[in-house]
Amino acid sequence: MTTIDPRPAPVRAVRVPRPRAGSPDPRDAELDRLRKENAALLAQERTRADELDVATRMLAARAQTMTSVIDAVTEQSIIGTDRDGVIRVWNPGAEKMLGLPRSEVVRQRSIVDFHLAEELDAQAETCGSAPGLAALVHAAHAHGSDVRDWTYVAADGQQRTVSVAVTPRTDDRGVHAGWNFVGTDMTEARATERMKDQFVSLISHELRTPLTSILGYLELVLEDEQPLTDEQRKYLTTVERNADRLLRLVGDLLFTAQVDAGRFSLEPHDVDLAGVVRAAEETARVAAATAGVRLVVDLPASGLVVPGDAVRLGQACDNLVSNAVKFTPAGGTVTLSLRSAWAAADGTVSAEGRPGASPVAQLAVTDTGMGIPTGEQGKLFTRFFRSSTAQRAAVPGVGLGLAITKAITTAHGGTLDLVSAEGAGTTFTLTLPLAAA
Structure with a gap:
């Protein structure tokens, strides 16, 4: 049977040699080195903290400047999204155009929610992309930017024709982070253009028919075997010349309407x-x-x-x-x-x-x-x-x-x-x- 001695084992004292009188203590040198390293680290920490504080304030100032600039734009909608189309930026111009406050849109709605689905589907078929966001940004993704008319649908269901400039957005590292959509309301301008073209086309057609008839009868009168006096011939020739001029003007109006409507064709x-x-x-x-x-x-x-x-x-x-x-x-x-x-x-x-x-x-x-x-x-x-x-x-x-x-x-x-x-x-x-x- 083994007997365990309950008394603790004796501790042997270790003698640390003391430096001889007049010799430098190595512990003092080590303490001095550590103090210097600590001071250098503290100085470096203060410098880095100052640099971080300056950078933070610069970033905050830059963000504030960009926000104030974007918020100052009230006649154009500026909408920023992430890569999936979820809205992250919604300026007062977007609020005015689409009728929703920022608090109800940011991080809650997608940009495609404000587009006509059938318009996006038609664009998807045209460019061979997936429907939705892919169709909306297809051209900008391929060429770096895109500007074209889209139909925006406001909160009250009202539709607006908007010229939208689409550009990709990158983060500070240059990595693709989403999309920017800057929209200009062209509803009234496009309606005016359509009315002008319709007016030009209508008037041109309404003028051409009677002018053609006038010129036809003038030709018959001038070629009639019954003699005309010199004065009568002069008057009728003047009428014919001015009718020809009007007919050319009508033709020019019709031609410009065809060009604007994309119906101008050639016979090469x-x-x-x-x-x-x-x-x-x-x-x-x-x-x-x-x-x-x-x-x-x-x-x-x-x-x-x-x-x-x-x-x-x-x-x-x-x-x-x-x-x-x-x-x-x-x-x-x-x-x-x-x-x-x-x-x-x-x-x-x-x-x-x-x-x-x-x-x-x-x-x-x-x-x-x-x-x-x-x-x-x-x-x-x-x-x-x-x-x-x-x-x-x-x-x-x-x-x-x-x-x-x-x-x-x-x-x-x-x-x-x-x-x-x-x-x-x-x-x-x-x-x-x-x-x-």
Whole structure:
């Protein structure tokens, strides 16, 4: 049997050698080192705390600035979502447009709740994406941004046509975090456009029918075997000329309505531009002679053939030439020149061919007329716009010719450029791709 001694085992004392008199104590050195390290760590901690405090205040100030800017926008809706479409940002403009306060939307509703489901479904079929949010952001995801009209549905069921700019949103690390939707209410503007187009189309049709009848009967009267006095023939010729002018105006109105509605079509064939230019010169010859304006035609020895609609190209050329004659005072000159050239991928055109350039035809119509103010040149191709020089000189017109010419040129894959200075004349240059050899 083993006996356990209940007494604790004796503890042996360990002697720590004391430094000899006059020698440095190593414990003091170690304590000093630790004190220094502790002081350095405390200083580093204070520095990091200060830096963190500054960064926090900067982030808070930045967030406050962004919030104040977004909240200051009251006429546009600004909606931010996460990657799943759940709304995280809802500005006063969104509250006003869609009729819900921020507290009832943020983190509770999805952006697709305010869109027409059938519109999103149709977009999904068009772009081949999933319905819902994927269809809404498909183009922005592919191209970095997207702007188009959508139908927003407000809390009371009212529908609004809204031009929505969609862009992706990233976090501080550059990781995709969601989407931004900036909407501008275009309901009234689009309704006005539709009413204007309907009005133009209606009036054009209502005018064309009686004008065609008037011109038909005028032609019968003028060709009748019964003799007319010179005075009667003069009167009827004046009526016919003005009826023709009205008919052209009606045609222009119908054409612009077709362009705006996307119903403008071409009947393409190979067209010799030289023949188009000669026909335009012949058409403008009487008006130019009456106005005392000299017409000069400069054509290449061989024709330049382009793919296009001969009637529409003739209309575009006629518009440029008639405009040049109208804006050139007596004694001036209008020059029609046709040349072949080369167009590079960046859009620059030169007389010499370069690698990668495509052959084009350039028709330039130059006048020595009153010119166009620099500040107005950007608006010149806008429907119904007339320059201040035209208004001061009381030049007749309604401002449709150049808008039509621009639309025809664009439909043919070409460009229409102008160089002008007030009082120094104008040059319009129509550039079209040549037909393949």
